[in-house]
Each structure stands twice: as C-alpha cells, then as structure tokens.
Amino acid sequence: MPEAGTLTLPAPAKLNRMLHITGRRDDGYHALQTLFQFLDHGDTLTLAPRADGEIRLDATLPGVTSDDNLILRAARRLQAITGTHHGAHITLDKRLPMGGGLGGGSSDAATTLLGLNRLWKLDLPLASLASLGLELGADVPVFVRGHAAWGEGIGERLTPVALDTPWFVVVHPGVGISTASVFGAPELTRDTPPITMARALQGGVASWRNDCEPTVRALYPEVASALDWLGTRAPSMLTGTGACIFARLEREEDADALLAEIPERWQAFKAPGRNRSPLHDALDRRAP
Known part of the structure; x- marks a missing residue:
C-alpha cells in the first residue's frame, strides 16, 4: 500500500490520428495541424511528499541526463514559480518506449505537474499548468488539458474534440x-x-x-x-x-x-x- 499522502497516477500515451505539416517558422519549428487522442495505456508515476524540499526521482532512462529529464524539470520549475518549500520523491514505472512518438516524456511531465499541484496543495488552474508545460515541450499542454484535441501552431494551440474511440x-x-x-x-x-x-x-x-x-x-x-x-x-x-x-x-x-x-x-x-x-x-x- 502507498504511504499516506502519496499519489499514484497514470501518464498515458497519445496518438496523432493525423498530422499535417503546413510550413516552417522563422524560429525553426514546424507549423502543424494534428488530432491528439489518448490511450488507456502508459507510464505510471508515484509521488510522495518530502519535508526537506528535495526532488528525488527513481528511474533509469538511458541517455537522459538529470538536466534533460522532463519529470525533474517539471517538478523544479513548479517549485520555482510557486516558491513552495515542499519536495517530492517520484518513482517512474516506464512502460512506453522512448522516442516512439507516443509522447511518453511529455506525458510524464504533465502528470508530474498535475500530481504535485495536488500533492503540494498549490491549486494552480489548468491554464497556468499548461503554460508552464509549454516551457518544457510542445506536447505537454495537451496532456495537462486532458482532452482529445485539434492542435495547431507547434501543437500547443488546442481545441477540444470528440473522436471515435476504437x-x-x-x-x-x-x-x-x-x-x-x-x-x-x-x-x-x-x-x-x-x-x-x-x-x-x-x-x-x-x-x-x-x-x-x-x-x-x-x-x-x-x-x-x-x-x-x-x-x-x-x-x-x-x-x-x-x-x-x-x-x-x-x-x-x-x-x-x-x-x-x-x-x-x-x-x-x-x-x-x-x-x-x-x-x-x-x-x-x-x-x-
């Protein structure tokens, strides 16, 4: 059984049901039009509070340094913008293949943001968490928002949609x-x-x-x-x-x-x- 105050939460995969590339922006990013949909399958994160303010992660991701790890970056950024003194011990059960196009790292970051927002009782609205997520990656906001969506721009401009669910x-x-x-x-x-x-x-x-x-x-x-x-x-x-x-x-x-x-x-x-x-x-x- 998890300890009192811990949260165990899914970090689901996404599919791009369609993906059009409509241009290239001056900043080098590509302009996209896409349909995002979630799968009932993905990674699992367990978040436990720490009183010392430290962020610790139990996970081995080959080729990913601490500075590049989206879970650690999400947690530390949330700490920084809120000024909270809370910390967390995070355990990752990695099921999604890295670099598979399923959004695993972005989903892990979104679950970290929403989970710690709940664990630390920060009460930030989804819009604020989605904006923070965009700093981490273009796919993070759709996982934060949590609804299938039509995506434009670099994928961050989202309109909720209802797709078939086969x-x-x-x-x-x-x-x-x-x-x-x-x-x-x-x-x-x-x-x-x-x-x-x-x-x-x-x-x-x-x-x-x-x-x-x-x-x-x-x-x-x-x-x-x-x-x-x-x-x-x-x-x-x-x-x-x-x-x-x-x-x-x-x-x-x-x-x-x-x-x-x-x-x-x-x-x-x-x-x-x-x-x-x-x-x-x-x-x-x-x-x-």
Whole structure:
C-alpha cells in the first residue's frame, strides 16, 4: 500500500490520428495541424511528499541526463514559480518506449505537474499548468488539458474534440528515430495547405494521414516494413515522427487476434482510445 499522502497516477500515451505539416517558422519549428487522442495505456508515476524540499526521482532512462529529464524539470520549475518549500520523491514505472512518438516524456511531465499541484496543495488552474508545460515541450499542454484535441501552431494551440474511440494495436519496430533527422530531411513535406478543424473531422478516418510517414519510411526501413505488414491487416499509420505505428480495430477481440500475429522481433500492445485522459479520471477519483 502507498504511504499516506502519496499519489499514484497514470501518464498515458497519445496518438496523432493525423498530422499535417503546413510550413516552417522563422524560429525553426514546424507549423502543424494534428488530432491528439489518448490511450488507456502508459507510464505510471508515484509521488510522495518530502519535508526537506528535495526532488528525488527513481528511474533509469538511458541517455537522459538529470538536466534533460522532463519529470525533474517539471517538478523544479513548479517549485520555482510557486516558491513552495515542499519536495517530492517520484518513482517512474516506464512502460512506453522512448522516442516512439507516443509522447511518453511529455506525458510524464504533465502528470508530474498535475500530481504535485495536488500533492503540494498549490491549486494552480489548468491554464497556468499548461503554460508552464509549454516551457518544457510542445506536447505537454495537451496532456495537462486532458482532452482529445485539434492542435495547431507547434501543437500547443488546442481545441477540444470528440473522436471515435476504437481499440488500437501499437507496434514498436525496435528502432530509435531521431526527430531532428525527420524534421531536418530535405524531402519532408512542409507545404500541406492548412485546413479547418471542421474539414478534418468531416473527412474522417479515411482521409487522415501523417506527413512524416514518407520520410520515416525512406530513412528507417524497419518502420517501413512494419507499416507494410500492419497495413495489410488493418488501417494503420505512424504516430508523430515514430517509431511507433498503430492500427485501428473496432473490437477488443480483433485487437487480440492481431496482437497474436505480431512478429516476435517487434514490441506491441493493445489499448482503447480515450477522449478524456486517464490522468484526469484518476485525479477525479482522488478528489479531496
């Protein structure tokens, strides 16, 4: 059993159900249009109070220094802007692959912000936490806000939407993808004409695509192989810049059947889509 005052909270994965790149900004970031949706699957964080003001993290993330760790950065930034003297001991159960396009690090940061806001009794509104999250990464605000969304700008301008909530099978082909290599590739599509949110939603699943997919296919043959294999069995797409790809299934038994076929060289899991983040559901259940 957790100690009194501890919080154990999910840090769910996200999918980009579609991703268009509409331009490149003067600051080097790419202008995007995307549909974010959560999965009922992800990492788990346990946050326990410390009276000494220290922030401690139990986690081993290969290649990630303390200065780059989004959990530590989120906790320390929250301390700094509020002036709180509280500390925390944070334990991370990492289930999502790093660099998979599922938003794992951003989700961990958002769960840290919302969890410590509750644990430390800071009572900051979601808007303030989302603004703080944007300092950490473009994907953090959608996890803070906690609702499926149409995203524009660099993904930080969010409008809540209601998407279909089928089952998904997510496959990680076992390769690491450099986001910088994808966004820096000369052949990347950067001029997709902007569309309205209404048009994107009216077009539906059949019209959705990821502009990063052709570039990732060319740079990472194993991802291309997985996309080809999965695409013969169900409608499939890359999420973010990958490496994870996902297939959409109507029923859980269909997801189970597909999982049973996945080649052993790839990792895979199933999960239902969610329009409301499992993090927010968990916080509601722990409402003071």
